[in-house]
Amino acid sequence: MAYTEEELKKELETQEYAYGFVTDIEADTFPKGLNENIVRAISERKEEPNWMTEWRLSAYRAWEKMEEPNWANVKYTKPDFQKISYYSAPKSKDKYESLDEVDPELLKTFDKLGISIDEQKKLAGVAVDIVVDSVSVATTFKKTLSEKGIIFCSISEAIREHPELVKKYIGTVIPPKDNFYSALNSAVFSDGSFCYIPKGVKCPMELSTYFRINQAGTGQFERTLVIADKESYVSYLEGCTAPSRDENQLHAAVVELIALDDAEIKYSTVQNWFPGNKNGKGGVYNFVTKRGICHKNSKISWTQVETGSAVTWKYPSCILKGDNSIGEFYSIAVTNNYQQADTGTKMIHIGKNTKSTIISKGISAGKSQNSYRGLVQVNSKAENARNFSQCDSLLMGNKCGAHTFPYIEAKNNSAMVEHEASTSKIGEDQIFYCNQRGIDTEKAIALIVNGFSKEVLNKLPMEFAVEAQKLLEISLEGSVG
């Protein structure tokens, strides 16, 4: 790694970070419960075309017949789907033309989230789409992007403005009937982000979406669709927060990525949904389906830092359909107190000369359970497929658990698959060494955990990496006896 002074400087700078507030914004919320009429009402409220309404309804009908999965290594009270409100939007008239029109309360929220939109505009050049309680409220930087032909807007807007693109791609990577939660999402998603990068365009800035569940008793079901046309490139960031609440809130998102020939998509997530309090009360159920398809010579790279949620169930995957395509998955999952995470990836090798890399770092503290679950599948036509997987677990204390469930299936004799996993704890000698240099034990642990997670943190864009590091530290606070 080359080390410029600029990078050195950045590394030496620190940033502050704080969460856990409720924003007082008037919201337009549907009555609780789910039936065909609610699905229709959502579609109507969003002024969707008929085909979209029908698409939702068929997903709803399929969902009705499905059962909630229970194979994951997590225990929780199943949500009562009739006690959730499926639509909640910050009350306001129409779509904002510029940021000036946005409710000042909302802008304050963004400030608290650490995303000062103005500043980002000027300094980082990040275009941000913000989704509060599933409705997209502001998309910055639209103009700059549209000059390049990039479409970056809410999915509702995309359904209205670019129906041909949405119709062509939505549900192609994750069919509505793929699983229980993807079916639910397909029926009731109220908003999300849409992104299209035209042929040959390298998106000049990071695109970013912030998700926040604000209203009590609501679920968040956002839907993201990213299409990178031939030879294009995009880096996409996603951040999530929720206020501290006693009850469990449900988040069931669907993210579909499509990388056409020679395209590259980098998708980074920092997930910090409310994890519940110290006694395991409250917190978000995060049941997310994320999958991307790679066409010829394309690449999809998932990076995730998972520190939040009471229960996480999430497997960002790559279907390596095209020859020479590449899939990557870099993950840090931290669980503390009573959190449970069952996360990992699937790499499905179909095309020739396809490559995948999986680096997973699990850190368990408190009374939490942290599982890695992954599938590497090499199909019989996938000549020269290559996979390297590494799953490391760090245990802190003796009341938590770390689990590794890799599935490796190879049907081609030219495949090379390597999987390694290890479990360790923080060495007392490491802590003493830090102590001797004046670093207290809590800080020393944060430092060592950071080092343990470095390979993944390095994959995040710089602005995100600093935030992620801070988050790791906050998540593990009080985990030292």
Place this chain on the structure above:
Amino acid sequence: MQLSEKLISSFLAFELDTDINSPIHGIRTNAIKKFEELGFPSRKLENWKYTSLNRVIKEDYTVFSKKKNVLDFKNVKDYFIDNIESYKIVIVDGFFDPFLSQTSHDGLDICIMSAALNKPKYSKIIKKYFNKTANSEDSLTSLNTAFSKEGAYIHVPKNTVLEKPVEIIHFATGNEAALMLQPRNLVVVEENSEVEIIESHQSLTDNPVFTNSVTEIFSEKNSKIDYYKIQNDVVTSSLIDNTYISQKRDSDVKVHTFSFGGKLIRNNLNFFQNDEAINSTMKGVTIIDYDQFVDHHTLVHHANPNCESHQDYKGIYSGKSTGVFNGKIIVDKIAQKTNAFQQNNNILLDDKSTINSKPQLEIFADDVKCSHGCTIGQLDQDALFYLRARGIPKKEAKALLTYAFANNVLESVKIPELKYKVKKIIAKKLGVSLGFDL
């Protein structure tokens, strides 16, 4: 009639025929109920995700053979280890063969299960150990328990080191058009004692044979057991080997499984560490071809501190063969300072061969060293080139490298004659013929 129905409906006749007053009558009855409830495992179960028994259980097996067959030693000599003194327990079509066997009651008991179950002098041991470590929630184990009647019974009292190994061989002679066998073995090794056991299953014709075997092994304080399984049967025989090992303090148990032949082989190898300072080792070499299928399921349950486990499985798959490795390590909260190591390496030689591997760790203690690794790949091209540059033809060079890949698992085999025999089988399987001694 389906095999499961046939088995359930034969149970009463079996009990009447065997001994309705047997001390294990209650255990058998509960076991058949369990099997009736669960049936044969299907692929819907996570533990059977990659393995279907359908092609095995579809045959119309005779579930207990009535005919006793006599074998001539010179015709089956090759299946024994050459040039070695050993105790022998030979079972033919489910019946003990006293002529080929060499049992002992000289300060220890190396004999047969039917005797142990029927004679009062064994009742104390049977009561203490029989069906105590086998999983009574498992359908195939329960099925075996229900029909348990014959097999090997080995009891080594305190401070006894056996000077020669025990060979257990199950023959199927083809008397029946299709035969199902359910051998049940019990091995109890008391404090400070040592034993080596070699077990194999051999069908002598192409008539289908389906063996569902259960072996319970108890390794008491500071005892040592080396258990070798040679699975080199004909392509019409299938084997489900359920082995349960319960270990006490300072004991050391090693199980080597050599899977070279058969239609379908499933090994369920389970280790329970019931005290501290225990060492458990599992090693395996699998070399198969055609449409053969070998599945290794291992479980090591670390339930106490300061124990170790080592697993090393190598697989070489040709033709349309399929291999499965599913290794599970559980480390309980109190099992601090556990050192658990698991390695599974595979080579696919043909484009129709498949490997499914699932190495799992479930860890609840923080001060442990646990690792697993799994690789799927080909032979090292640089090494291949090196050998060829030294004048070794490609085919031989490949065979030699494959042989080398499997060979290091054999280093821990302690009986030289057995090692030689296994090496010979491997060399033959891989078509290696070299001028030097293997």
Place this chain on the structure above:
Amino acid sequence: MLSIDNLHVSVEGKSILNGINLDVKAGEVHAIMGPNGSGKSTLSSAIAGNESYEIDNGNILFKGENIVELAPEERAHRGIFLSFQYPIEIPGITVTNFIKTSINSNLKARGEKEMSASVMLKKIREKAELLDIDSKFLSRSLNEGFSGGEKKRNEIFQMAMLEPSLSILDETDSGLDIDALKIVANGVNKLKNKNNAVIVITHYQRLLDYIIPDYVHVLHDGKIVKSGDKQLAHELEEKGYDWIK
């Protein structure tokens, strides 16, 4: 600055130090020599506060304060630096990040403001130059895959950055070739002034050719059996440790 009074230390119930008395004043360099197993490293660990070392009796006064009950980081905050005989590897943490965390923790503990990035950068550059450290080295993981010499140089680099009042160099010369030894010694000498003190723990005399001690103490069986000036080190070198037994 440092005053050790009748110090008894044991490890896992085995007593190693049996009554050490030592006085180190600001501006002084003390060398502690002794054969293997004499308790040299135990002494340094006890001063730094390694909790595996049980203080059975005696006191350690640092700048007039009894530090026996203090945590290792609290001792560090007060200005004690130990250059480890075997520096610990921490994968994934760069040397830069580590030193930054260390400096700011120390400043914070003393109620001072954190060092700004630019000041720190300047200081890193300056001290790296002093110890002939390549900037590439700063971006490597702490001690991971470092050679013996690199590890020791990194220790002295940290010492330079932290500017402690008392530095204890535990066998800093072991594993160093003569060139590296000169660089390390040169670094130590440049950092030395009338306000700080250095304790050099070594088996051999050769480091003392470059870091000239004011006092030399010989440790044997957990006691200081002989003290003198630098001449004593030469005598030891000639006659061997058997001479003092």
